[in-house]
Amino acid sequence: MHSPLSRRLAEIVGGAHVLTGAECAPYVVEGRTPECAVFPGSREDIAAVLGVAADSGTPVMPWGGGTGMALGSPPAHPGLVLGLRRLGRLLEHEPGDLTATVEAGMTLEAFQAELSRRGQWLSLDPPQAARATLGGILASNASGPRRHLYGTARDLLIGITMVLADGAIVRGGGKVVKNVAGYDLPKLAVGSFGTLGVIVEATVKLRPRPDCDRLVVARFSTLAEAGQAARAVMASDLIPSALDVVDGEGLRALDGEGAPGGAALLVGVDGIAEQVEWQCEEVGRLLKDCGLAGVRVLDGTERDEAWRAVGEMPQRAFTDATAGMKWGVLPTQVAELIARAGAVASQRGLRAAFVAHAGLGIISAVLDAAGADAEQVACTLGEWRALVNGSGGHALVEWAPLAVKERIAVWDTPGPDSRIMRQLKAELDPRGILNPGRFLGGI
Amino acid sequence: MAHGTALEPPQGAGGPTARVPAPWEMGPLALHGHDVDGVNRCVHCGLCLASCPTFSLLGTEMDSPRGRIVLIKSLAEGRIELSDSTRAHLDLCLGCRACETVCPSGVPYGQLIEAARAEIERRHPGGPVRRLFRWLNFAVLLPHPRLLGLAATGLRCYQVSGLQRVLRASGLLRLLPGPLAAWEPLLPRLPPAAARAPLPEVTHAEGQRRARVGLLTGCIQQVAFGTQNRATARVLARNGAEVLAPRAQSCCGALHAHAGEDGLARDLARRTIEAFEAAGVDQVIANTSGCGAHMKSYGMLLASDPAWRARAARFAARVRDVSEFLCQEPLRGPLQPVARTVTYHDPCHVIHGQKIRKEPRALLAQIPGLRVVELSEADWCCGSAGTYNLTQPEMAQRLQERKIAHIRATGAEAVVTANPGCIIQIAQGLQATGAPTRVMHIVELLDEAYR
Amino acid sequence: MPALTEARKKSLRREMEALLGPGAVLSDPDELMVYESDGLTLFRALADFVVFPLTAEHVAALVRLAQREGLPFVARGAGTGLSGGCLPAEGGLVISLMRMNRVLEVDYDNQLAVVEPGLVNLHLSWAVGARGFYYAPDPSSQQACTIGGNIANNSGGPHTLKYGVTTNHVLGLEVVLPDGEIVWLGGKTRDPQGYDLTGIFVGSEGTFGIATKIVLRILRQPQAVRTVLAVFNEIDQASEAVSAIIARGLIPAAMEMIDQLTIQAVEDAFGCGYPRDAAAALLIEMDGLAAGMDEQAARVIAACRETGAREVRLARDEAERQLLWKGRKSAFGAYGRISPAYLVMDGVIPRTRLPYVLRRVNEIVAGYGLRVGNVFHAGDGNLHPNILYDPRKPGEEQRVVAAGGEILKVCAEVGGSISGEHGIGLEKRDYMPLIFSEADLGCMARVKRAFNPTGLCNPGKIFPSRKGCAEAGFASRPHPIEEAGLAQRF
Incomplete structure (x- = not known):
């Protein structure tokens, strides 16, 4: 039951903070159960844990809220889970500086609640805020619709503290909003999936909460019209905070089976009341020429519910949803690629739903696998990837059953720049103990 | 350069340069009596770089204002000799003074390059x-x-x-x-002899007299562009100026100063001052950019001559470009409509040498029926630059081609400008491309509107 | 590194001329001298060659040649940098990118542009301006500085308060790696897979390679702009106004502070309409939708009045606005009118600490018997104390450097940084231990080694010199960055 490894870990963090055997059930990844799950209470303890792992050559999987653990190539060895839940405090919030420093294990929802008491927020709205932690959001570069105006983690993170594989506790960036001293290590941490170091603390830029925040839902009878509408908004004077397109299947997932389908454009607008009102009206005026079939303006909990549903649509679209992809393409390609990918799926008799940050060219594609075998799913995903890569974009399998992942690579074929990525990994984690084998190019 | 403090400048592998006296060991910098202490106003910020036509085309910092200042400073400090390459870089300067317009430190670049040119002439008089x-x-x-x-x-x-x-x-x-x-x-x-004949000594003001002005009829201007002088006199007279063209005047010496002939330049400045003082005029008008800018700097030119310093400064304060003078009051009517699309090219020594940007545009705006379109890089040198098109034909041609391309892009029927050198350069460039666009001095257009 | 023999130099020159064509290789000492400094004249270093490539392939060939010869190399743009970052600290090759200055592609629908590194920052906004677009990062030197230099330094500017710095506007880069391979980092699409190499490259001060193509976001010009000048009799009031505006839930596009000494220099230079007797002025700009703009301006004006502004003025028209900005953007150069030299500092502090730090800055500089002018990005807390001095007076340069060091210490003490936008370069490398531990720097050294294993790409920058390590107590044992072959020994 208690391996030598877990005993050594218990010496560091205390027995109460080490789980083994069946207790590790919540930490199963891709069907593999970790040797143990350990929950250090300090960065020094994390350094010590990593030392133990390095000594025994045990892979370490940093774990925040667990919302993004399906992402990445399946781990070769389960190793140990390093949970950050005990590092969950808000360390510093100075409203006058519009900055806050927070431990990696704090959930986004708890963090936003604290900030909101002083009239501020972190302008990052990925799905599952109640479970997702700051560290996990940064490591997986998770984002939401408001990235259209406010950017992603890379734009908001100004300082980071990481524990490297050799136990070194290193800081990059700082606590001030503008800083070019030294290399921009925060950028390296964002989206690194815990392969370079364990994020333990972050300092982020904040914004004042807007006076007013609304969601304009514009409906169209076709996806092409919605795509055209998105481009019209981009080419206008409007400054929306979000600009999402949802296709017909996506709408059915949101509205329930039997809903009319078509497509929708979701335009977020925030700011002071006068700005928001003008933008809501302007959206209506502008989209009349694009075949607008109906428009609703949502506010309050109705707005929040709608955004939450859109964010979680990929996971909820189909009762038997099997695989999700994330594509990055040019904004002008969004509607056409969705249409073509939809056709690819239906040719194989599969249903697919799409939601896109249309102004940025980020598309979430989800496949309904009801009645399909892994081979069929993998082939469809492969065709999608070829389509996206062929348009100059990139395609990532965000989640899929192990059987599918065995048939299709999670990541695109790495480019020549992956040589530098491998060198970075070799420099910072020479023994390869941090999330080995799960990242691009086998890192 | 050694600092005994926390920061130590590294030594280049190019090896330590010759021992230069510490800055505090030097007095005001000069090149053979020409004050170049203005180099010390340059803080090396580099904001001038992109405004310099030669730097923009070549990308080499020796051919930028900041680089030339380094060369001039190093010459004055005795850090370098006047090598062929240094000479070539200084010679390649247009003297357009676009850098002065953007320089926040107020480096008197025109003065520095003239001093350097004089030094070059002294050291390399040629065969x-x-x-x-x-x-x-x-x-x-x-x-x-x-x-x-x-x-x-x-x-x-x-x-x-x-x-x-x-x-x-x-x-x-x-x-x-x-x-x-x-x-x-x-x-x-x-032009035929009639147009080259000198202006009458006095052209009387029409209507209420507002000023008694002297017109610099110029050297080349007189023989090559007599019609512009006549138009200038007519337009000035229509606007209440009594125009005197003293026979005793000759060249103002601008070409000499730009070419490093500083001794002659001073002689001619003295003669010009005398001629207009004797005529008893309130203001001295120039319709050629280099002359206007140069006469405005007589105070500086003769600053080291105690007998002339004050006279020169007084004279300089009375010099006006013709646009500047005409803009002091609204144009007197009636002006006939001129149905034409034109664009305006800023001569360097009007816009940079004299900081006159608004006035010519304000005058054009008063001509009924005239449509004025903006010229991109209007304030860039056309390559004429005094005698530059003669001494540096290759660079002059590149600038000419660039200017002509911008002019053609406007679709204007005529380019209006305010300097004969630019007119020749632009007209020749337009002709070479077969463009039908006319080139006019602004006074010619105003004169037309008064017909 | 031993100096090159004359014969070797000649043959290298011939080789590079064969590659680049005539007129693209400088080796005459008088010409090299012109390249011995950037915008900071405190440091000088001579190159062996200055070369002018036209293509990425040229750059790659030059880099491979440098590696073959063991010659250090460094890229240079317009040379307007303020930290000695583009100086050939150990000689070798200066690769000037000024002849690679084209806008290669503009995609208005996708709101991006592909440009070469030698393009002048402002020229991009000119190129896309006719279609109603602009490039947001606007360093004060934008009329001259290049996009490539902006990439190296992750340059900021007044409008970064709302729009972010260079890195927030770069989507992808074609770079020549230090071993001469040409690769793309990122591209035209968002969220490329793998590590954010674009993100780490931007701001690496030319130590990770040389960018040869740059994909940038371009933004639509805002519908409306309002520019407010608030005049204060006390500098503390101006500092408090900055926080008061933020407290009202506003993030203006820019919030710049200019103190009395600077106002006077600027007024001498351009007569921009700042009152000469004010202790400080705030230049505050809001932009965005026309709707609600008046209310935003009203909130800003109210905040300024409440904190004691004696005069608050809204720029009447574009001409007045441009004039106010001209004063702000030309301030550094304008010090040339009141002092033969100045050293500009670039510390950053949390903006709530402005009143304290500004007082300390003035005390420190006065303690050295010097004068200081402050003109800075108050909204970001990015200070620019400009210490005025006369290099012709013995000892003044040393006192300036010492005073600058003390100012940076104060910035570090209040939780700030030693550079907000100018970079570390040669100038501030020995101050790095003020804000980074040995482990932090060791991590950065490892990152550097991943890109630049031979260290020949822009050596001598960012990392503390041996002396700096010793002062920080780092050098009692072999330092990790030294082991990595990255520490520069002089």
Whole structure:
């Protein structure tokens, strides 16, 4: 039951903070159960844990809220889970500086609640805020619709503290909003999936909460019209905070089976009341020429519910949803690629739903696998990837059953720049103990 | 440079440079008596770089204002010798002074480059042919209106007799040494004798007299662009100026100063001051950019001459570009409509030398029916730059082509400007591309509106 | 590194001329001298060659040649940098990118542009301006500085308060790696897979390679702009106004502070309409939708009045706005009118600490018997104390450097940084231990080694010199960055 490894870990963090055997059930990844799950209470303890792992050559999987653990190539060895839940405090919030420093294990929802008491927020709205932690959001570069105006983690993170594989506790960036001293290590941490170091603390830029925040839902009878509408908004004077397109299947997932389908454009607008009102009206005026079939303006909990549903649509679209992809393409390609990918799926008799940050060219594609075998799913995903890569974009399998992942690579074929990525990994984690084998190019 | 503090500048692998006296060991910097202490106002910020036409085309910092200042400073400090390459970089400067307009530190660049040019002339007077040629130009023709008039008659004969056409067709011109072959096509086509005749000494004001002004009729201007002088006098008179053109005036010396002939430049400045003082005018008007800017700097030019310092400063304060003068009051009507689309090119020594940007545009705006379109890079040198198109034909041509491309992009029927040098350069460039666009001095357009 | 022999130099020159064509290789000492400094004249270093490539392939060939010869190399743009970052600290090759200055592609629908590194920052906004777009990062030197230099330094500017710095506007880069391979980092699409190499490259001060193509976001010009000048009799009031505006839930596009000494220099230079007797002025700009703009301006004006502004003025028209900005953007150069030299500092502090730090800055500089002018990005807390001095007076340069060091210490003490936008370069490398531990720097050294294993790409920058390590107590044992072959020994 208690391996030598877990005993050594218990010496560091205390027995109460080490789980083994069946207790590790919540930490199963891709069907593999970790040797143990350990929950250090300090960065020094994390350094010590990593030392133990390095000594025994045990892979370490940093774990925040667990919302993004399906992402990445399946781990070769389960190793140990390093949970950050005990590092969950808000360390510093100075409203006058519009900055806050927070431990990696704090959930986004708890963090936003604290900030909101002083009239501020972190302008990052990925799905599952109640479970997702700051560290996990940064490591997986998770984002939401408001990235259209406010950017992603890379734009908001100004300082980071990481524990490297050799136990070194290193800081990059700082606590001030503008800083070019030294290399921009925060950028390296964002989206690194815990392969370079364990994020333990972050300092982020904040914004004042807007006076007013609304969601304009514009409906169209076709996806092409919605795509055209998105481009019209981009080419206008409007400054929306979000600009999402949802296709017909996506709408059915949101509205329930039997809903009319078509497509929708979701335009977020925030700011002071006068700005928001003008933008809501302007959206209506502008989209009349694009075949607008109906428009609703949502506010309050109705707005929040709608955004939450859109964010979680990929996971909820189909009762038997099997695989999700994330594509990055040019904004002008969004509607056409969705249409073509939809056709690819239906040719194989599969249903697919799409939601896109249309102004940025980020598309979430989800496949309904009801009645399909892994081979069929993998082939469809492969065709999608070829389509996206062929348009100059990139395609990532965000989640899929192990059987599918065995048939299709999670990541695109790495480019020549992956040589530098491998060198970075070799420099910072020479023994390869941090999330080995799960990242691009086998890192 | 050694600092005994936390920061130590590293030594370049190029090896330590020759021992330079510490800055505090030096007095005000000068090149053979020409004050170049203005180099110390340069803080090396580099904001001038992109405004410099030669730097923009070449990308080499020796051909930028900041780089040339480093060269001039190093020459004055004795850190470098006047090598051929240094000379070439200083010679390549247009002297357009666009850098002065953007310089936040107020480096007197025009003054610095003139001092450097004088130094170059002193150290490298060239062979006997060059010296003879310069002597003919600067000491004989330019200062003596009558001799210049005779030469003009000769040139006019060459141009109208058919000799020019024959020579051009024969290809013999290509046998001319060095840049002379490039000069030939730039020679302005001279007008008939009547237009080259001097202006009447007095042109009376029409309506209520508002000022008594002297007009600098100029050296080349007089023989090549007499019509512009006549138009200037008419437009000034229509606007209440009594216009005097003193016979005693000659060249203002601008070409000399720009070419490093500083001794002659001072002599001519004194003669010009005397001539206009004797005429008793309130203001002195120039319709050529280099002359206006140069006369405005007489105070500086003669600052080291105690007998002339105050007189020169007084004179300089009275100099006005013709646009500047006309803009002091609204144009007196009636102006006839001119239905034409035009664009405006800023001569360097109007916009940068005299900081006159708004006035010509304000004048154009008063002409009924005229449509004015903005010219991109309007404030860039056209490559004429005094005698630059003669001494640096290759760079001048690149700038000319750039200017012509911008002009053609406007679709204007005419380019309006305010300097004969620019007019020649632009007209020649337009002709080479076969564009029908006309080039006019702003006073000619105003004169037309007064017809 | 031993100096090159004359014969070797000649043959290298011939080789590079064969590659680049005539007129693209400088080796005349008088010409090299012009390249011995950037915008900071405190440091000088001579190159062996200055070369002018036209293509990425040229750059790659030059880099391979440098590696073959063991010659250090460094890229240079307009040389307007303020930290000695583009100086050939150990000689070798200066690769000037000024002849690679084209806008290669503009995709208005996708709101991006592909440009070469030698393009002048402002020229991009000119190029896309006719279609109603602009490039947001606007360093004060934008009329001259290049996009490539902006990439190296992750340059900021007044409008970064709302729009972010260079890195927030770069989507992808074609770079020549230090071993001469040409690769793309990122591209035209968002969220490329793998590590954010674009993100780490931007701001690496030319130590990770040389960018040869740059994909940038371009933004639509805002519908409306309002510019407010608030004049204060006390500098503390101006500092408090900055926080008061933020407290009202506003993030203006820019919020710049200019103190009395600077106002006077600027007024001498351009007569921009700042009152000469004010202790400080705030230049505050809001932009965005026309709707609600008046209310935003009203909130800003109210905040300024409440904190004691004696005069608050809204720029009447574009001409007045441009004039106010001209004063702000030309301030550094304008010090040339009141002092033969100045050293500009670039510390950053949390903006709530402005009143304290500004007082300390003035005390420190006065303590050295010097004068200081402050003109800075108050909204970001990015200070620019400009210490005026006369290099012709013995000892002044040393006192300036010492005073600058003390100012940076104060910035570090209040939780700030030693550079907000100018970079570390040669100038501030020995101050790095003020804000980074040995482990932090060791991590950065490892990152550097991943890109630049031979260290020949822009050596001598960012990392503390041996002396700096010793002062920080780092050098009692072999330092990790030294082991990595990255520490520069002088």
